[in-house]
Amino acid sequence: RSILGSLLSFTSSYLTMHKIILAGALALSCSFDAVSAFVAPGASMGKAMVAPRLRSSTSSVAGGLRMQSKADIVAPLFEANKKWIQAKKAKDPKFFDRLGSVHKPEVFWIGSADSRVAANEIIGAEPGEVFVCRNMANIVLPFDVNLMSALQYAVDYLEVQHIIVCGHYSCEGINIALNKENYASPLENWISHVRNVYRAHADVLDAIPDEEQRKRKLVELNVMESCMNVYQLAIVQNRLKMTKPTQPYSTPRIHACVYETGTGELKKINWFPEGMEDPFGMRYDES
Template identity: 40%
Template sequence: MCAKTIETKDITYDGLLQGNIDWVEDMKKTDPGYFDKLSAGQNPPVLWIGCSDSRVPANQITNTLPGDIFVHRNIANVVVHTDMNMLSVLDYSVNVLKVKHVIVCGHYGCGGVNAALGNKQVGIIDNWLRNIRDVYRMHEREMQTMKDPEQKSNRLVELNAIEGAANVMNTSIVQNAWANGQELSVHAWVYSLKTGLIKDLKVTSTSVADVSPAFKVS
């Protein structure tokens, strides 16, 4: 049994706190020892690098519980080698939590990707979206063949997730884990807001052999 869902238009500050109380009571009814087990520590097998979009919560769309997925989110699930926040999360996940899967998950209809496809200034985020424009530039020949705006957006969402997964495996963090024999896979996914389904983009990497020579470290 789940706590009653609050309609978005009815959400209030006090309602959030009451929602927490209702959720705790529901969880205790389902599993009286749930919070004792949860507070004992975490051992998630998955690191999720996803978009900050409120409609794409990792646990809900994968039908998992708190403690099952370690999560890092930013606008448009960007993965770049200069982001110390992301690198710190990745390092902790791989070297301390020993996750077995790193998933970069984008979603169709992503506002960040759509903004990157346009020329209108949004604000400081324009500098962040420059990373997505770099993905467009790398695949410009393919992207320019697409005339339908939705098709173009969807494809850039996919390419952004694929390039993000490649950037994950190009890090010294992941390559060192593989060199040390650690079981670790890197994946690229895309979630559909329209269907609720996840699309596996079939670009899973499991060893240093999958890393481009230009990015291999030793």
């Protein structure tokens, strides 16, 4: 019995120690995964990538929010909201009654997350007139669940008539994509899609000697690629086929635009490739 008791005691101690070792290994594995998330592919663990420090091209906007300390962070937002409500009611007493009961925009706007490119502001639209989804560098990818969900809702449920993809010059996403360095994930993964656009059009871009003009051209090409990605989505194709027999033209219409931050001008660019079959008359909007 004493031998059996000793054996059981040893077994219990061994199992306890084994659990401790497994727990330690699991914790180490989780720590390694957390660190590796911030290390660029191919980089050694001893040299973790540092996230880029991007500086805004504008320090402040006259008449805008000015938050100087932690205590100031929230208060100005609510004060500005009160003034906005008062201004809206003074101009249109029924404004919020309509806004609270109807949501039927005809435009879905895919734009940049840049704070200088607010869709409603630059086209003079009121709240409720444009359904908006924004991300860095206005990239359209079929595995972007956020954008795909918004687009599906816009096309299938709101039945928008127009989809606008809007880029802008002086785009930070374009600028950092042109840098040679790797950035920390997930930023590196995201901007790699802009770099893919560059590679696809390298013959055109490399022929432009001026760097700023090259960036501007890449902005336009990136918008055009996003428009083509929108056009090829099953959600959009199905809607175009469905509306073709019932209307003068298939909807939604897809438009490529670029915003000039230095002048406020919004210009339209042609995105539909020459020579490509055009069963839904997309090229008509470019004439």
